[in-house]
Amino acid sequence: EPEVTQTPSHQVTQMGQEVILRCVPISNHLYFYWYRQILGQKVEFLVSFYNNEISEKSEIFDDQFSVERPDGSNFTLKIRSTKLEDSAMYFCASRPTALATYNEQFFGPGTRLTVL
């Protein structure tokens, strides 16, 4: 069964460094999302991406964040200058089409980002 994959599973970085979190959505899916979950807290929406552009972003998704779909398979989240409060689990998700049954998003296993 196709699934969303994410790499790395755990990333440790120093404050101020740039990180790139990678996701491979399910092929033929058209909508892509990033969410984050700070330890012990709820899952929060960051950004949605469709047709090679951001379709919606949250207040969390400031100028330090960017997303890209550099080729036909990868979907990346870049944090330019990491802060301690960026430490969280980051989930990627994808969805087939607007007409997909029950709008289900398929989630990856997550990347745990630790900023020291």
Next chain:
Amino acid sequence: GEDVEQSLFLSVREGDSSVINCTYTDSSSTYLYWYKQEPGAGLQLLTYIFSNMDMKQDQRLTVLLNKKDKHLSLRIADTQTGDSAIYFCAESRGSGTYKYIFGTGTRLKVLA
């Protein structure tokens, strides 16, 4: 506000039923979902309900939806120790993006 609220903890004995409650905010949400998250793991879709339904049953899971009160519940029959996890409700919002707004999560502990 945008918050989807859940009670934080629930403890039940193995074999009993568990009921996890959720209060959502957007009456225009078309689908509502229940996700399970085991320790250190990702998000697993358990079930969903369309907003024009009142109830949905799926094996041990029963979802009840009260649109008037914006209240959603998940009942797990014959709860097992393997059901111990955090349960998130989520609503699908936005025309086009259908982003998920997750609840605060309920930690279910099943006692043997």
